[in-house]
Amino acid sequence: MGKNNQGTIKDIQKISEEVYSVKIYAPTVDEILPGQYISILCEGLTFRRPFSVSDFDNHIITVLIKKRGKGTEYILSRKVGSSIEFSAPLGNVFSVENKKTLLIGAGIGAAPLFYLNKKLKELKVKTFFAAGFLSKDDIIVTPHPTLSRKGRGEYDFVSTDDGSNGNKGSICDYLEKLIAEFKPEKIVSCAPRPVLKIVAQTAQQHGLDCEICMEKVMACGIGVCRGCVIQLMQGDRVINKTVCKDGPVFNGKEVVWQ
Ligand SMILES: Cc1cc2nc3c(=O)[nH]c(=O)nc-3n(C[C@H](O)[C@H](O)[C@H](O)COP(=O)(O)OP(=O)(O)OC[C@H]3O[C@@H](n4cnc5c(N)ncnc54)[C@H](O)[C@@H]3O)c2cc1C
Ligand code: FES
Numbered sequence: 714m715g716k717n718n719q720g721t722i723k724d725i726q727k728i729s730e731e732v733y734s735v736k737i738y739a740p741t742v743d744e745i746l747p748g749q750y751i752s753i754l755c756e757g758l759t760f761r762r763p764f765s766v767s768d769f770d771n772h773i774i775t776v777l778i779k780k781r782g783k784g785t786e787y788i789l790s791r792k793v794g795s796s797i798e799f800s801a802p803l804g805n806v807f808s809v810e811n812k813k814t815l816l817i818g819a820g821i822g823a824a825p826l827f828y829l830n831k832k833l834k835e836l837k838v839k840t841f842f843a844a845g846f847l848s849k850d851d852i853i854v855t856p857h858p859t860l861s862r863k864g865r866g867e868y869d870f871v872s873t874d875d876g877s878n879g880n881k882g883s884i885c886d887y888l889e890k891l892i893a894e895f896k897p898e899k900i901v902s903c904a905p906r907p908v909l910k911i912v913a914q915t916a917q918q919h920g921l922d923c924e925i926c927m928e929k930v931m932a933c934g935i936g937v938c939r940g941c942v943i944q945l946m947q948g949d950r951v952i953n954k955t956v957c958k959d960g961p962v963f964n965g966k967e968v969v970w971q
Contacts, residue, residue: 715751715803718742722791723773730850732821733789734767737774737797745769747829748807748926748962751776752934754798755784760932761800762788763957765825765903774801777824777853803934805962807901807924811838815897817912818844819884819904823853825926826903830867841895843870845884845908849877885911892919899923902965913965923965929956944969 720739728734745751745766751774752761762784768775778785791797807829814833816826823844833840846852852871871879872887880887885908892900892915902912903926916923929941936958943960944951945967954960 715800716741717798717800720774720797720799722793722795722797724793725789725791728777729846729853730848732777732779732851732853735776735778735788737776737799739772739774739799739801742769742772742774742801745774745802746806747809747832748825749802749804750825750961751799751801752803752931753784753788755787758784758787761934763803763931763934765926765961766802767824767827768831769828777821777827779821800934804957804960807926807962809833809836809838810899811836812898812922813839813896814841815891815895815900816840816842816844817884817888817891817900817902817904817908818842819908820846820851821853822902822904822908822926822928824903826901827867829901841869841891841897842867843872843884843887843891844868845872845874845904846878847874849873852878884908888912888915892921897921900965902926903928906970909965909968910970913968913970917966924962925965925968926961927956927963927968928961931957933957944971 718741720737723738724736726734750765752763764776818826899922900916901924909925932938932940934957936955941956942953
């Protein structure tokens with residue numbers, strides 16, 4: 714379990730219609746790896762709120778937060794310079810390996826893929842980052858300005874459901890085309906469950922490695938309440954795993970999709 718930390722809010726920027734980039738200076742955190750998350754204490758709420766790490770550089774943690782309820786409203790109402798308490802680092806990691814990787818994000822699910830993409834690029838691994846959003850105003854721009862391309866963040870491919878930017882339709886409509894053109898050895902995805910299911914099944918049909926980052930509403934966050942259990946098929950056995958402690962990254966081939 715990650716240790717408790719005190720940090721300072723360095724910056725809050727609106728980066729799409731409903732999403733904000735929040736930078737936290739965390740002097741007690743030395744390392745966070747792609748796929749891991751932090752859990753932020755929100756005053757007046759019993760449970761901490763989990764957020765994937767979108768970047769970590771020199772003790773600065775970047776999280777991208779979509780405004781939803783009391784917890785996210787609390788965090789986003791904090792002033793620059795105010796202190797914030799959180800547990801970190803939490804969860805398991807994406808494997809960072811020399812395999813041509815297709816990254817598939819959808820909506821706020823793109824958040825952890827920015828950090829993975831940055832690490833893979835640093836290691837000169839070939840990546841292709843594709844992401845889908847509802848509309849042009851929902852496109853989450855990059856937290857890494859140096860990798861940004863005009864108007865499209867650091868994505869190599871964008872689709873919007875309404876066609877207002879990039880290609881029209883769901884990112885799932887383009888999976889076959891992206892696989893045919895980029896010829897990945899591996900797919901990594903973070904997205905709503907229905908998208909993850911299609912990504913994992915498509916990867917399996919093509920015999921590709923697949924890692925997915927799952928999201929479940931969390932309570933205890935330490936593997937005790939069992940509120941975030943998912944099922945994996947390992948050999949001929951179905952086993953239960955928690956997203957908070959065993960995940961959030963799982964082998965797409967093993968997840969049992971109900
Ligand atoms: C491992 C992990 C990583 C996450 N990473 C991110 C991230 O990078 N950026 C981000 O914005 N959010 C992320 N989330 C979701 C985030 O934790 C929730 O949005 C947040 O806890 C909501 O808190 P709240 O108090 O504002 O909303 P609540 O008052 O708790 O809920 C408000 C509404 O949002 C819905 N909701 C709450 N949690 C989720 C969820 N996980 N998925 C879908 N709907 C939800 C509730 O059902 C309710 O309708 C992540 C969740 C997990 C488990
Ligand atoms: S949130 Fe309690 S076990 Fe995962």
